[in-house]
Every structure is written in structure tokens, then in C-alpha cells.
Amino acid sequence: KWALLERYFPKARERRPVPAPPPADQVRADRFVGQYAPLPSCWSCQPVRVSSLIPVTANPDGTLNFASGRWIAVDSLRFVRENGSGYIVFRPDSSGAIENLFAGAFWGWQKIPDE
Numbered sequence: 001k002w003a004l005l006e007r008y009f010p011k012a013r014e015r016r017p018v019p020a021p022p023p024a025d026q027v028r029a030d031r032f033v034g035q036y037a038p039l040p041s042c043w044s045c046q047p048v049r050v051s052s053l054i055p056v057t058a059n060p061d062g063t064l065n066f067a068s069g070r071w072i073a074v075d076s077l078r079f080v081r082e083n084g085s086g087y088i089v090f091r092p093d094s095s096g097a098i099e100n101l102f103a104g105a106f107w108g109w110q111k112i113p114d115e
Helices: 002-008
Strands: 034-038 054-058 064-066 069-073 078-081 087-092 098-103 107-111
Touching: none
Parallel strands: none
Antiparallel strands: 034 054, 034 107, 054 064, 064 069, 069 078, 078 087, 087 098, 098 107
């Protein structure tokens, strides 16, 4: 099986380049911090029904913690996992506040507003 995967999907094992973390004051990691709910949650239910929340926390060096990994800024809204195994991307709303987080092909979360 493995030979088949390596033959037809050789790039799946490649790691993305991991840059050195930029200076923490350039990343503004605090804007990404919060609790995120899966997009398939029931947003029209009263009360809103969310299956689980996943936290995003910031480190003093400007990197983020998410899904048991440390993430390094590549640009203003995109981060690469410290081992190069994937990206996460944030989407702001029209005012610039972070609204969504996306990881991989279809994984998406909505940021829960601070109370």
C-alpha cells in the first residue's frame, strides 16, 4: 500500500519550508487568541449548539499554539506548523477582526466573540 501512495502522491510527504519566527511585535499574535467553534455547529439554534471549542493561544515569541502544535507566522494571516506539516489561515471580517480559522482542505472554525 505504501508504495502505491508514494508513487501516486509523492508530494504528500514533503514538508513546507519553515521560516524563522518574525519579531513578535510584527505578528500581533494576540489578535488570533480565543476560542474557535467548528463551522458545522448549529448557529441558528437557540441557544447556539457547539460540539466543542478549540483554543488558540499566543506565545511571547509571536508564535501560536493550536491543535497540539506551534505555528509560525508566514505572513499577516497565514501560519505554518513548526515541523512544516501544514498551514492555518485566518480570515478577518470587514472591520479587520479575526472571524474564522481554516486548516487543511475543509476544516474551518468560527471565532467565538469575547464576553
